[in-house]
Amino acid sequence: xxxxxxxxxxxxxxxxxxxxxQPEALFWVFGFPIIMSLVLGFAFRDRPPEAIPIGxxxxxxxxxxxxxxxxxSRVKPERFASxxxxxxxxxxxxxxxxxEDQHPLVYHYDPTRPDSRIARLExxxxxxxxxxxxxxxxxxxxQVHEKGSRYIDFLLPGLLGLNLLSTxxxxxxxxxxxxxxxxxLKLMTATPMRKSEYLLSHMLSRFSLVVLETGVILLFGVxxxxxPVRGSIGLLVLLAFGGGFTFAGLGLLCAARTQxxxxxxxxxxxxxxxxxxxxxxxFSADRFPDALQPVIRALPLTALNNxxxxxxLEGRGAAAIAGALLVLAVWAAAxxxxxxxxxxxx
Amino acid sequence: xxAAAVRTPQPAIACRGLVKRFADVVAxxxxxxxxxxxxxxxxxxxxxxGKTTTIEILEGLxxxxxxxxxxxxxxxxxxxxxxxARLGISLQExxxxxxxxxxxxxxxxxxxxPSGRDPELLxxxxxxxxxxxxxxxxLSGGQRQRLAVACALAGDPEILFLDEPTTGLDPQSxxxxxxxxxxxxxxxxxxxxxxxxxxxxxxxxxRVAVVDHGKIIAQGTPSELxxxxxxxxxxxxxxxxxxxxxxxxALPGVTDCRQRDSRWFVSVASLVEAVPALLARxxxxxxxxxxxxxxxxxxxxxxxxxxxxxxxxE
Numbered sequence: 001x002x003x004x005x006x007x008x009x010x011x012x013x014x015x016x017x018x019x020x021x022q023p024e025a026l027f028w029v030f031g032f033p034i035i036m037s038l039v040l041g042f043a044f045r046d047r048p049p050e051a052i053p054i055g056x057x058x059x060x061x062x063x064x065x066x067x068x069x070x071x072x073s074r075v076k077p078e079r080f081a082s083x084x085x086x087x088x089x090x091x092x093x094x095x096x097x098x099x100e101d102q103h104p105l106v107y108h109y110d111p112t113r114p115d116s117r118i119a120r121l122e123x124x125x126x127x128x129x130x131x132x133x134x135x136x137x138x139x140x141x142x143q144v145h146e147k148g149s150r151y152i153d154f155l156l157p158g159l160l161g162l163n164l165l166s167t168x169x170x171x172x173x174x175x176x177x178x179x180x181x182x183x184x185l186k187l188m189t190a191t192p193m194r195k196s197e198y199l200l201s202h203m204l205s206r207f208s209l210v211v212l213e214t215g216v217i218l219l220f221g222v223x224x225x226x227x228p229v230r231g232s233i234g235l236l237v238l239l240a241f242g243g244g245f246t247f248a249g250l251g252l253l254c255a256a257r258t259q260x261x262x263x264x265x266x267x268x269x270x271x272x273x274x275x276x277x278x279x280x281x282x283f284s285a286d287r288f289p290d291a292l293q294p295v296i297r298a299l300p301l302t303a304l305n306n307x308x309x310x311x312x313l314e315g316r317g318a319a320a321i322a323g324a325l326l327v328l329a330v331w332a333a334a335x336x337x338x339x340x341x342x343x344x345x346x
Numbered sequence: 347x348x349a350a351a352v353r354t355p356q357p358a359i360a361c362r363g364l365v366k367r368f369a370d371v372v373a374x375x376x377x378x379x380x381x382x383x384x385x386x387x388x389x390x391x392x393x394x395x396g397k398t399t400t401i402e403i404l405e406g407l408x409x410x411x412x413x414x415x416x417x418x419x420x421x422x423x424x425x426x427x428x429x430x431a432r433l434g435i436s437l438q439e440x441x442x443x444x445x446x447x448x449x450x451x452x453x454x455x456x457x458x459x460p461s462g463r464d465p466e467l468l469x470x471x472x473x474x475x476x477x478x479x480x481x482x483x484x485l486s487g488g489q490r491q492r493l494a495v496a497c498a499l500a501g502d503p504e505i506l507f508l509d510e511p512t513t514g515l516d517p518q519s520x521x522x523x524x525x526x527x528x529x530x531x532x533x534x535x536x537x538x539x540x541x542x543x544x545x546x547x548x549x550x551x552x553r554v555a556v557v558d559h560g561k562i563i564a565q566g567t568p569s570e571l572x573x574x575x576x577x578x579x580x581x582x583x584x585x586x587x588x589x590x591x592x593x594x595x596a597l598p599g600v601t602d603c604r605q606r607d608s609r610w611f612v613s614v615a616s617l618v619e620a621v622p623a624l625l626a627r628x629x630x631x632x633x634x635x636x637x638x639x640x641x642x643x644x645x646x647x648x649x650x651x652x653x654x655x656x657x658x659x660e
Binding site (some may be wrong): 004005006007011017021022031179181184186189190192193320346 | 456460
C-alpha cells in the first residue's frame with residue numbers, strides 16, 4: 001500500500017512537478033532575469049570620468065600652454081590651425097571650449113552647456129597652476145567608488161521583485177486556465193477536494209520556487225557585479241516569500257474567470273505592465289508626481305522593491321520593512337479571498 | 347430488477363422533473379429517473395439529446411433550473427462533501443496534465459478522497475501497471491480513458507458515473523473498458539453511464555433509458571425495449587429492381603420499413619410469415635434478389651422506431 005498524502009500536499013506537489021517539467025517555464029523564471037541583469041548591468045557599468053575635449057588655436061608663443069593641458073587628465077586638447085576652425089568645432093559640439101592662445105588667453109565657450117562651464121574651470125585651473133599660482137588653503141580629495149550606489153545595485157532588487165511578479169502571475173494564471181480548458185478543474189471539483197485547498201496549493205507550490213529563483217538571481221548579482229547584501233538574508237527570504245505569495249494571489253485572481261490563455265494573458269498584462277512602469281523597477285518611483293505617490297506606494301511591487309532595496313543596499317532591519325510586509329499581506333488576503341469567491345470551476 | 351428495487355427501498359439515484367435551459371435551448375425537459383443500487387443504468391441517445399447535461403446535474407456539477415435530485419438518499423445542497431466522497435465521476439473528454447505520470451495522476455486523485463483503493467492495485471486492475479511511470483501525454487486514447495476510470499474509482503465509490511466512457515476508442519480498447527466496468531459492477535456497485543453505442547448499452551446495462559430532446563422516451567431492460575417493438579425482427583434485403591415502400595408495407599406483419607443506400611430494412615412481427623411473402627412478392631414483380639439477411643431487432647431499431655431517426659456513431 002503506497003502512502004496516502006494530505007490533499008494539500010498532493011496538490012502542491014503536482015503543481016510543482018507540472019511546472020518544473022516545462023523547460024520554457026524554467027527559462028522565463030531563471031534565464032530571463034539573469035540575461036536582463038547582464039545586459040543592463042553592462043550597459044550602465046561604471047567608467048572612469050572622461051576627459052573633456054577642448055580646442056587650442058592661435059599664434060602660439062611657446063608649447064608651454066599645450067604641454068600643460070596635455071598633462072592634465074581632465075581635459076583632452078586638440079590643436080586647430082585657425083580660430084575659425086576652432087569655433088566651427090565648438091559650434092558642432094565636438095569640443096566644449098576653445099582656448100585662443102594669445103595674451104591674455106581668451107576662452108570661447110557657451111555658458112549654457114554644463115560641460116563647457118566645467119571645461120572653463122578645468123582649463124583655467126591648469127593654466128593658473130602652470131603659471132605659478134599657489135593655493136593658500138591646502139585640500140585633499142577622497143574619491144568615492146562605493147558599491148551599492150551604482151545602477152546595477154539599484155536594478156537588481158527591482159529585477160527580483162519584477163521576477164516574483166511575473167512568475168506569480170503567469171506561472172499560476174496559465175496553469176489554472178489550462179486546467180480549466182482541459183476540464184481537469186471541473187473533474188477536481190467532482191472529488192471531495194476543498195476548493196480553497198486547490199487554490200492554496202497553487203500559492204504554496206510557488207513557495208518552493210520562490211526561494212530558488214530569488215537565490216539564483218541574487219547569487220548572480222553578487223558574483224557577477226558585486227551587488228551588496230548589507231541586511232539579513234533572513235529578511236530577504238521573508239520578502240521573497242511575501243512577494244511570491246502575494247503575486248500568486250494576484251495570479252489566481254487574474255485567472256479566476258478567464259476561459260482562454262489569450263484572455264488570461266491580456267488580464268495579466270493589464271495588471272503587470274502598470275506595476276513594471278511605476279513601481280520603481282528600472283528607475284525610482286519617486287520621479288512620478290506627488291499626487292500619484294499614495295497610489296504607487298500602495299502597489300505590492302512598489303512595497304516589495306523598496307523593501308528589498310532597504311535590506312540589500314541600506315542594511316535596514318525588520319522594522320523598516322514591516323510596512324511593506326503589511327501591504328503585501330493585505331494584497332494577498334484580498335486577492336485570495338476574491339479569487340475564491342468569483343472563481344469559475346467549469 | 348424489480349426484485350432489487352423491493353429489496354432496497356432507497357434508490358441509488360433518483361430525480362424528478364429535471365429541467366435545464368441554456369440560453370434558448372432546453373437541454374433537459376422534465377426528466378424523471380430512478381436507478382436502484384447495484385444496477386447498471388444507461389442513458390442512451392444521440393449527441394445533443396441532453397445526456398451529458400442530465401448526468402452532470404445528477405453529479406451535482408450543474409444546477410438544474412427545476413426538479414429534484416436525490417443521490418443515496420442525500421441532496422447536493424446539504425450533503426455535497428459526503429456525496430463527493432461516495433461517488434466516482436468520469437467526465438466526457440477529460441484531459442489530465444500531460445506532464446504528470448500515470449501513477450502521479452492517480453495518486454493525486456486518491457489523496458483527494460478520505461478513503462479509497464490503493465493506486466498500485468487500481469493500476470493493475472486497469473491494466474496500466476506497465477504505464478505506471480509514463481507521462482500522461484504519451485498515453486493512447488484507450489489508456490487515457492482507463493486512467494480516467496481509474497481516477498473515478500480512486501475513492502472506492504458506491505456509484506460510478508461515466509459520461510461516454512468509450513467514445514472515440516478502438517473496438518479492442520472499448521472491450522477492455524467494458525470488462526473493467528463489469529468487474530466493478532460484480533462487486534454490487536451502481537453504475538450510471540451515457541452512451542450512443544447500442545452495443546455498449548446492450549452489453550453493460552441492466553436497464554436503459556432512451557433520451558431524445560431532453561426527455562426519456564422509453565425505458566426498460568434492453569430485451570424489454572426490443573420486445574416492446576411490435577416487430578422484433580429485421581429483414582434486410584436488396585433487389586433489382588427495388589420494391590416500392592407501398593408493396594413492402596403490404597406484406598404480412600410489416601410495421602415499418604426504411605431504406606439505406608439500396609437496401610431495405612423491414613421490421614416484421616414474424617420471420618416465417620414475412621420472408622416467404624417477400625420472396626413471393628419479388629417473384630411476382632420479376633425482381634431479382636441481390637442480398638437477404640435477417641436479425642433480431644436491437645436497441646438501434648428501438649431508437650429508430652421511437653424517433654424515426656438513426657443514432658449516429660460519429
